[in-house]
Amino acid sequence: MEGTAEWPEAGFPGIRINPETLLPQIVNDDACREALAASTDPADHVFVLLVEGHGAEAAELLAEARFNDPESFRLRAFEAEVLRVSNRLDRAVELFRQLLHEVQGTPKEALALQFLGKTQYTAGQTSAAVESFARALDLRVAQSADAALIYSSTVALQRARDVLDLAC
Secondary structure: OOOOOOOOEEEEOOEEEOOOOOOEEEOOHHHHHHHHHHOOOHHHHHHHHHHOOOHHHHHHHHHHHHHHOOOOHHHHHHHHHHHHHOOOHHHHHHHHHHHHHHHOOOOOHHHHHHHHHHHHHHOOOHHHHHHHHHHHHHHHHHOOOOHHHHHHHHHHHHHHHHHHHHHO
16 A cells, blocks of 8 residues: 555554554555465464454454463453454453553553553543553653654554544
8 A cells, every 4th residue: 555654563564553543454465465374373363353354253263372372462462452343442441451450560561551542542532542652652762662663652642642632
């Protein structure tokens, strides 16, 4: 897709974060399919299914993956993502808050905040999303995180602030 080069990376080849919706979107189907074919990580397959909006298929694959790796942070986050894709936004926010509580004070806290903010934004909880994105950005900067992660938080925070400003 043209015009997506500046979109934040989503952590998987061919997928970037749409700066308007703050949701991951496939921007290069060939790169995505090639990386998926080479991957042996079930979480990658769950992620792509979620991006494509196939919540039921993602949930099935996720259940099997969680059975094999019940403590995986990424897989646990994808449980909430399945709820988001299934439009069960209140439950998804609740699950991300629980996950955030569990990882508070660890390097995963910023990621949990970013996921929470994205779900709050999708649920129309823009003010809460601004707070989550701001905290995620602050943590990422303080941790000297990868520039792509800092950029992702910056774009998300700015978008949420813009939407909040328009609402006032």
